Ligand SMILES: Nc1ncnc2c1ncn2[C@@H]1O[C@H](COP(=O)(O)OP(=O)(O)OP(=O)(O)O)[C@@H](O)[C@H]1O
C-alpha cells in the first residue's frame with residue numbers, strides 16, 4: 001500500500017495589505033507559486049495601496065492565540081515566517097505562540113516601514129523584536145534601515161553589512177541576510193548572507209530601475225519559507241528566494257499608480273520548476 005504523505009505546508013504570520021502587493025498577500029502569492037500550501041495567522045489589517053498606508057489596526061492577542069491553536073491542532077506546518085507585527089502586544093503574542101508550537105524553521109522579516117514611509121511597527125516594539133523574537137529566528141532578513149535600527153550600526157559599506165550580520169548571529173539568529181535593496185545608487189542589488197555554520201556569501205542581481213518594488217522583502221522571505229517547507233537546505237532556499245524576487249521585479253506588471261506589486265508568475269514563466 002502506498003503511504004500517503006502530507007503536501008508541504010507553510011505559515012505566514014503577518015499583516016494584510018488591502019492593495020495586494022505586500023504583507024500577507026505577497027506571502028500567499030509567493031508560497032502558492034512555489035507549490036506549497038499557505039496558511040495564515042493574521043495579526044493586523046492595513047488599508048493600503050501602492051501609494052501608501054491609509055489606516056491600520058492590530059488584532060487582539062487572543063485572536064492571534066486562537067489562530068495559532070487552530071493551525072497547530074490540524075495542520076503539519078514545516079516552515080513559518082513573520083512579517084508586519086504592529087506593536088508590543090502583537091509581538092509578545094507571536095513570541096508566546098512560537099514557543100508553544102513546533103512550526104518548523106522560523107524566518108523573521110523584521111518589517112518596520114512600508115515603501116511609502118508609513119510605520120508598521122511601533123517604536124517601543126523594536127527592542128521587543130530584537131530581544132524576544134530574534135533569538136527564536138532560524139533566519140532573519142532585515143533591509144538596511146531595519147538592520148541599522150536593530151543593531152545600532154550605521155551601514156554604508158559592504159563591511160558594515162558584514163558587521164551587522166555578525167551582530168544578528170551574536171544575539172541568537174542562526175542565519176542572516178542583510179538585504180542591500182536600499183543602496184539605490186549601486187548598479188547591483190547585493191545581499192550579504194551569513195549561515196549558521198559561519199560560512200558567508202554575497203548574492204548579486206542587476207538593479208532594475210523601477211518603482212514597482214512593493215513587497216520585495218516579503219516575497220524574498222516567503223519564497224525562502226516555502227523552499228524550507230519543501231525540505232531545501234538554507235543556502236539553496238536563500239538562492240531560490242533571490243532568483244524568484246529578481247524575476248518578479250524584472251518582469252514587472254502595471255498595477256496601481258505608486259510602488260507597484262511584483263510579478264509572481266515571472267519565475268515560473270522563465271522556465272523554473
Ligand atoms: N530595484 C531592484 N532591482 C533588483 N533587486 C532588487 C531591487 N530592489 C530590491 N531588490 C532585491 O529585493 C530583495 C528585497 O530587498 P529590499 O531591501 O527591497 O527589501 P525590503 O525593503 O524589506 O522590501 P519591502 O519592505 O518592500 O518588502 C533583495 O534581494 C534586494 O536585493
Ligand SMILES: Cc1ncc(CO)c(N)n1
Pocket residue numbers: 014015016017022023024046048083084111113114115120214215216217218
Ligand atoms: C501589511 C504589510 N506588511 C509588510 C509590508 C512591507 O512590505 C507592507 N507594506 N504592508
